[in-house]
Amino acid sequence: MRAIWKGAVSFGLVSVPVKLYSATESHDVSFRQVHAKDGGRIKYQRVCSIDGEEVAYADIAKGYETEDGEMVILTDDDLAELPLTSSREIAVEKFVPSDQIDPMLFEKSYYLEPEAVGAKPYALLRQALLDADRMAVVTVALRQRTTVAVLRVRGDVIVLQTMMWPDEIRQPDFTIDTGEIKDAEVKMAHMLVETLAGDFNADDFEDGYAAAVDAVVKAKIEGGEVKRTPTSTKTGGEVVDLLAALQRSVDAAKTARGEAPAEPEKAEKKPAKKTPAKKKAPAKKKAS
Template sequence: MPAKKRTAPKKSSHAKGAPRALWKGAISFGLVHVPVALYPATRDHGVDFDWLDKRSMDPVGYKRINKRTGREVSKEHIAKGVDTGGGNYVLLGDDEIGKAYPTTTRTIEIESFVPAQGIPFIYMDRPYYLAPIDRGAKVYALLREALLKSQRVGVARVVIQTREHLAMLIPSGAGLVLNLLRWSEDIRPWSALELPPEGARKAGISGKELQMAERLIEEMADDFEPGQYHDAFTERIEELVKRKAAAGKARPVTESQEEESAPEESNVVDLTQLLQRSLRQGKGAAKSSTKAAGKTSTKAAAKTSTKRASKRSATGTAARKKAPPRKSKAAEQERRAA
């Protein structure tokens, strides 16, 4: 039987190591809009173990299995249910769920500016980088410098894919970081844990014990250098993979990759005029203008989304005919991010 012909993966148009923008839109505060692109600030460095059929080196997917009968369930027979307690579920249709999704916009809408140290670290979830686009460098720099000087961060709302997130906008070096925040409902209360009472005396700690602990902390004090900490497990696995690959034990697998879309454009703003109008008209007028801008952005985003969906559908159909289905790493990264 002749060997199966395998296709070489397509080369990305992006430079090696360059991140892919998740979306392009604008930061909005008052009447000012800062055109930006949103990029992932983190990456999964661990080893990605894909499932493969070792006889043919074909990717292995996941089956939908009925947990009671053990039989495979076809997609059309699967419904989404929410547990209401006591083993009872309420079934929801895709149209019902779709109506609950937030309106898709391309705006990071700042609602307030709070002290930089005013948000507890436990609320911080996932960071993203923001970079200026479409000649928005000056207004981007203005917002960054104003935040640094005021020692405040912006609290904002942003929709990524179909989920609305609370986030904070933080100046960091030459850039701005958008750090998604957990909702207050996602934070468990301390009351669920048994903790010692606050205060050394109430916790039964003597003055001498506290002094010794402080001295030990002082002796071990140092500046944080992220590069000196390493993931030993990942390094060992990567070394093992290199040795086996060098010994000729690597085997090819057919891959398919999605084509990347062209960047979008946005309008240039008159910065001084917008700042003056924001200060004159006050908070109420600014919010009204922000909502109007959001509606315009929503219409533009809907048109762009329709074009992209059509393109992805055509590309995805062609790719499925050529090779077995396999997770897109870019899509998986966006799913985890959201």
């Protein structure tokens, strides 16, 4: 893994220098939009919704849309005045009981690795969090924006999990009419829960969709159902295509200099050099 951030965890007068690593990665299946006829990728243009003209990247600005649908253009000077920070500190604000934080607030997870000089205080903080069954609520600046996060223990490692702001959690705007719930129905529900009770093991589950897509793609490749485009991912056929392309390039260069392209028989002299190597293999077998 590659560290994406370096800083220090500070609580009280203690400072623990750490490195930050992304703890998760997405394996979601993604498709490209292509032309069904030849497999060419679909390109998109930056077109203004008002005049219908294509807009150069240099003419694109940041806009904030109001609730009324009006657009406020923000200039570079406006953005420069925003309260950004480049602090390298993970400041512990308080230690709270683990069950007080709604999991819906959790956003992205990172592993914290201590620098060599911070290994002991790192271990002490990790043990203290475990023994107290608490999480550390912290503030940290990532990508120049200050956010709230928590430190919690996962195995032998301290994990930093960024959190969403409270107003980013939507409240349900619907009501549920349950009607009358009978005691017998509740008892049956309890029996069902007990029947399916068990311990959670993430390895018990797999992404069946991704595996199915992979199987379909492999079957199509083996069946020759592949569209060759200039941007195709290189496969085993690369060698033949590359040699042909190189030969065409050499011929074109010779033609430009007024020289004749290589004759077919001359091009075949190269494999002739490999003939002695082929004869050596049987000789070794006889010796053994």
